[in-house]
Amino acid sequence: MPRFAANLSMLYPELDFLDRFDAAAKDGFAGVEYLFPYAFPATEIAARLKANGLKQVLFNAPPGNWDGGERGLACLPGREGEFRDGIAKALDYAAALDCPRVHVMAGLLPASLARETGKATYVENLRWAAGEAAKAGRDLLIEPINTRDIPGFFLNRQDEAHAIVEAIGASNLKVQFDLYHCQIVEGDVAMKIRKYLPTGRVGHIQIAGVPERHEPDIGELNHPYLFKVIDEVSAQCGWDGWVGGEYRPARGAVPNGTSDGLAWLRAAKALSA
Numbered sequence: 213m214p215r216f217a218a219n220l221s222m223l224y225p226e227l228d229f230l231d232r233f234d235a236a237a238k239d240g241f242a243g244v245e246y247l248f249p250y251a252f253p254a255t256e257i258a259a260r261l262k263a264n265g266l267k268q269v270l271f272n273a274p275p276g277n278w279d280g281g282e283r284g285l286a287c288l289p290g291r292e293g294e295f296r297d298g299i300a301k302a303l304d305y306a307a308a309l310d311c312p313r314v315h316v317m318a319g320l321l322p323a324s325l326a327r328e329t330g331k332a333t334y335v336e337n338l339r340w341a342a343g344e345a346a347k348a349g350r351d352l353l354i355e356p357i358n359t360r361d362i363p364g365f366f367l368n369r370q371d372e373a374h375a376i377v378e379a380i381g382a383s384n385l386k387v388q389f390d391l392y393h394c395q396i397v398e399g400d401v402a403m404k405i406r407k408y409l410p411t412g413r414v415g416h417i418q419i420a421g422v423p424e425r426h427e428p429d430i431g432e433l434n435h436p437y438l439f440k441v442i443d444e445v446s447a448q449c450g451w452d453g454w455v456g457g458e459y460r461p462a463r464g465a466v467p468n469g470t471s472d473g474l475a476w477l478r479a480a481k482a483l484s485a
């Protein structure tokens with residue numbers, strides 16, 4: 213079975229962020245991911261990881277003005293300086309947290325901007341950032357996201373993401389394959405696992421129930437089946453990444469709301485035992 217990480221931006225909403233590390237470890241997660249560490253000193257987060265024997269497997273580079281609605285800077289002409297400063301900051305945190313990969317959000321394509329212009333900026337920014345990440349020994353990930361959750365998001369489809377990664381040709385630039393977004397945008401998830409894992413271009417997988425983005429055992433995707441497909445393909449091609457549970461617990465921010473919803477994780481572990 214794949215290794216599972218808890219997404220601490222979404223799981224354990226009833227707890228303060230720094231207390232979520234302890235909860236995830238107690239619930240049997242071996243790794244954690246989250247959107248942004250920047251509100252906390254890296255030393256403080258590193259201490260929580262160490263105290264709980266957790267691996268930091270992923271976080272995002274600074275996305276621009278998140279509260280103002282921005283969702284990344286990578287496709288935005290004129291913001292290259294800020295983009296580069298954000299990558300430098302992310303790589304500093306990645307070193308302090310011993311985190312092997314950083315997700316770079318593409319951003320919202322402005323209505324007034326031609327897609328080709330946004331794409332040229334995106335590709336140039338990624339090329340530069342992948343070079344910096346390579347020097348720091350990290351992978352850089354890009355993630356197709358559905359436009360119901362993030363209207364106007366620049367990167368939506370798996371094939372587009374893989375084409376961009378192939379065209380740039382940096383071995384540390386990879387795709388963050390979020391099965392939830394994939395199901396909403398294009399479907400055929402199992403076949404896409406079979407198609408893309410063997411390419412070596414998938415750096416991380418994320419899961420959630422579709423369409424509510426609750427636990428993976430709620431909704432239209434059959435995760436036990438997909439875990440078996442991931443296992444089977446991994447055995448053939450050597451994929452050894454992490455699967456992040458990135459969902460909003462159905463019971464919400466109530467005590468033990470996340471822990472009580474982890475039947476899907478126990479079932480996945482039982483399958484591999």
Ligand SMILES: O=C(O)C(=O)[C@H](O)CO
Nearest residue numbers: 247272315355390418458
């Ligand atoms: O929303 C997602 O699926 C993500 O993985 C991003 O990191 C946050 O938008």
Ligand SMILES: [Mg+2]
Nearest residue numbers: 355390418458
């Ligand atoms: Mg995701």
